[in-house]
Amino acid sequence: MTTSQESTQIPRPSLVSLEKKAYWLGLLLLASGLHVFEAVMPSFGPWFKLGLANIITLIALQSMGTKAAASLAIGRVVIGAFFIGTMFTPTFIISLTATLASTSVMLISWRFIPRISLIGVSLMGALAHMCSQFVVVEQLFIQQIALYYLLPPLLVLSCATGWLNGALATYITAQLTIRSR
C-alpha cells in the first residue's frame, strides 16, 4: 500500500522538458554519428576535416540556446572518441581542446555580436578550431615553430568549410521551422 502511494508521489518531469531532452539526445546521437563518420571518411589531408558534426552544434545553438550547444559539442567529442578508439590519445586531446576553444568562441560571438548569422558563427568556430589545434600541437607535441608554415593555407581551407557548414545549418534550421509549423 505504502509503496504504491509513494510511487504516485514521485514528481514527474513535464512533457515539454522531456521533449526538449529527447530532442537534445537525438541531436547528440546525430553529432556523434557524424563525428565518427568524418573520422573514417577519406579527407583532403591529414590535418583537415570538414567539420560536419559542427552543423549539429549550430542547429542546437539556434534552436536550444548556448548551454545545450556547449554540452552537445563536448559530449559528441567524448562519445565519438569511444567509437573511434582514440580515447586519451593525442588525437583526443587535440580534438577536445580545439572543440572547447572553438565552441566558446562560437558561443561568445553568438551572444555578443549583434545580428550575427549562423554562417558567421560557423566561420568564427572553424578559424578558432584550426588555430587552437596548431597551438596545442606546437605546445604539447611538436615544439617547433616550423609547424606554423602549414597554418595559412589551412586557414583558407577552413574558411571554405566554415562557410559551407554555416550555410547547411541555416538551410536545415529553416526547413525544421517550416516543418514544425
Added chain:
Amino acid sequence: MVHIYHGKSLLATYPLHPKTPIHFEAQGDIGLVEITIDSEGVRISHSSCATKRCVLSGHRHRVGDILACVPNRILVSIQGTQKLALDAISE
C-alpha cells in the same frame, strides 16, 4: 635540407635530393618512425602510430613543407634559402 626533429631536439639533417635513397629510423615517443628521402622528395614510409596520418601525407619536396607524426612527436621539415613559390604574390 631535410631536418628531422623529436620534440625540441634535432635528430638528423640530410640533403633533399640524395644520390642514393636514404632511410632514417627516428625513435619517437611510442615507437619507430621510418623516413625515406629519395628522388621524389621526403616521406614517412612507416610509423608506429595508430592513425598513420603521417604516412598518408605522402611526398614533400618544397622548401617550407613539413611532415609530422604527432603521437610520436616527430617533425620532418624542409628548410633552405631558396625562394618559396608563394612569395611571388607578396612582391
